[in-house]
Amino acid sequence: MIDDKLYEAINQQVTEEYAAAYLYRHLANEMDALSFPGLCEWFTAQAAEECEHAQKFAQHIIDRGGRVKPHTIEIDAPEVEGPLEAFTAALEHEKKVSEQIRTITRLSDEVGDLESRPLLNWFLNEQIEEEANVGEIVDQLKLVGADGSGLLRIDARLAGRPTPPPSAQ
Numbered sequence: 517m518i519d520d521k522l523y524e525a526i527n528q529q530v531t532e533e534y535a536a537a538y539l540y541r542h543l544a545n546e547m548d549a550l551s552f553p554g555l556c557e558w559f560t561a562q563a564a565e566e567c568e569h570a571q572k573f574a575q576h577i578i579d580r581g582g583r584v585k586p587h588t589i590e591i592d593a594p595e596v597e598g599p600l601e602a603f604t605a606a607l608e609h610e611k612k613v614s615e616q617i618r619t620i621t622r623l624s625d626e627v628g629d630l631e632s633r634p635l636l637n638w639f640l641n642e643q644i645e646e647e648a649n650v651g652e653i654v655d656q657l658k659l660v661g662a663d664g665s666g667l668l669r670i671d672a673r674l675a676g677r678p679t680p681p682p683s684a685q
């Protein structure tokens with residue numbers, strides 16, 4: 517059986533991952549509204565990946581004999597002026613998620629829950645990758661600034677990112 521405090525934290529993370537999906541879906545819509553179809557595709561794929569993350573945590577709870585309790589999803593999703601603002605918001609969000617994963621990992625250590633470690637290690641690694649990927653895009657967007665052809669090149673490069681099929685991760 518899973519420790520109560522650890523259960524609550526993992527269960528909360530299911531909602532947090534769906535909140536990230538909701539935020540990225542919003543940013544996809546914003547990129548679509550601002551005529552950046554490639555960036556819209558990138559955020560759409562990212563939103564799908566966050567739903568997969570939510571399910572990974574949910575599956576862990578179920579596999580260990582628990583039930584998933586959904587919580588209210590609340591996001592702070594403002595209108596954005598352009599791609600740099602959208603990806604900066606994404607980077608900030610990923611940093612927040614990294615801290616959430618670290619907090620759950622510390623808690624799992626505290627209660628000596630060895631079984632959750634493979635899952636949490638996967639997420640710790642995933643967060644390194646997420647922050648690096650989004651950070652690179654933020655750097656490139658800063659480099660091109662308001663240059664239209666530079667922005668369109670980034671838009672073209674980030675188009676066509678494959679959406680993960682359910683449970684492929």
Ligand SMILES: [Fe+2]
Pocket residue numbers: 533536565566569613
């Ligand atoms: Fe995630």
